[in-house]
Amino acid sequence: MATNTDIQKMYIAYFGRAADVSGLAYWTNQVTLANSSEAVINAFSASAEYADNYAGKSNEFIVNSLYNNLFGRDAEVDGLLYWTAKLNDGTFSVGNVAWAIMVGAQNEDVLALGNKATAAQAFTDAMDTTDEIIGYSGADAAAEAKAWLATVTDDSATLTAALATVDTAVADAVAASDVNAGQTFMLTTNVDTITGTAGNDIIIGEDLQLNGANIQSFGALDSIDGGAGADTLKILDQNNAINVAGSNVSNVETVIIQGAAAVTANTTNWTGVETLNVTQSGGAVAATAAATTDINVSGAVLGAGTLATTNGKDVSVTHAGVNGTAEGAISVNGAAGAVSVTTTN
Structure with a gap:
């Protein structure tokens, strides 16, 4: 330990x-x-x-x-x-x-x-x-x-x-500290109402395995307003599939999602999101965003699962396959801007 x-x-x-x-x-x-x-x-x-x-x-x-x-x-x-x-x-x-x-x-x-x-x-x-x-x-x-x-x-x-x-x-x-630095907010297992500062805030939601029980801190009833600044919402799940949809999120410019299993993320109704980053998954990925939001997907271990993006502005997918392992398809649908797909084995 x-x-x-x-x-x-x-x-x-x-x-x-x-x-x-x-x-x-x-x-x-x-x-x-x-x-x-x-x-x-x-x-x-x-x-x-x-x-x-x-x-x-x-x-x-x-x-x-x-x-x-x-x-x-x-x-x-x-x-x-x-x-x-x-x-x-x-x-x-x-x-x-x-x-x-x-x-x-x-x-x-x-x-x-x-x-x-x-x-x-x-x-x-x-x-x-x-x-x-x-x-x-x-x-x-x-x-x-x-x-x-x-x-x-x-x-x-x-x-x-x-x-x-x-x-x-x-x-x-x-x-030398960045004058625009904001605060770090940790979401709890209760219903959270977060109002950010004028700086660059970081809001963190996790799902951890504690003493045999799943403890999830980001929920559909949470209300998050990043306020001014360039704010980041980080969602980390080391145990189960992530399904990020619903919730009331506004004025958060960057969303980062990292999961140990499948990731489903739909930020279409979140206002102010400029970038949706799925940086790790242990299964299928489904990422959907508004036409004003860039989508970046990397670090996915798909197995038989698929990787699909829907809508979004500029879309970038980087995927390293596992030699000798059949994996699901990759698809980019409805992107409003540039599309980049890089795959290696």
Whole structure:
């Protein structure tokens, strides 16, 4: 089971930076509740930050980025090809690959990752005021924190130097914070009414397996108004099929859906949605959107299921088939704009 340190290492692997205070506490608690690291290791790839860093990038790029973030070096050729193949054929998710690379570290890599984790925890601990906790948000703050952590290697002297400057590093990150950064809202199992801020808010709904029971936080009765800013609704289900339809959603510009089973998403009646992204599914995908909404589908492991998009504006489908496995058909219907379908085996 993942520990607090392991969660910190996952922030390093995915984003190359130290965890924010509330994020580290939240994900550590989720692991405790679920009694399994599976509750979180794949959740990071459903984040807006992940999309900003890796959207449209190849699996080779993603694997090499994991190595650089964790160890400060490029992947060796054998490792690059092996883990890329696992992503391409759907055997492993990005979270599984990141976890495997992390726990499989050897020699200098162990030292480098250990030093980075120690520095990252010191950075998180140094955020001990309200202004610092709130201010460590947005792409600019993350870039500052990443640049500071990148100076830490397997050499203990680099860790000593980083720890000596941690308060300055936090101050620099907070000063660089994106002025448009909003808040993160976690949906609950109750009926939620969310009203966003003037910034770029993130709303997260999950379905987790906790103590043998499915806990679903995004429901048809929820009312979500993103407010101003460029807002993101993330829906993550690690257990069952997702059926996203109905609900009252407005002023949310980006919707990201990641599922362990089939995904059915219809955002036609949601106002203000500019992009519908289905980034992972473990079965059939049916994505429907208004003519003003771009649809992007990737990371689907279809099996016998089909992948179908209906309407939407610009539509992009990227699918890596599994060698020797018959899979369902892919269809794009009624797109108002450009269509791109890329398939590999």
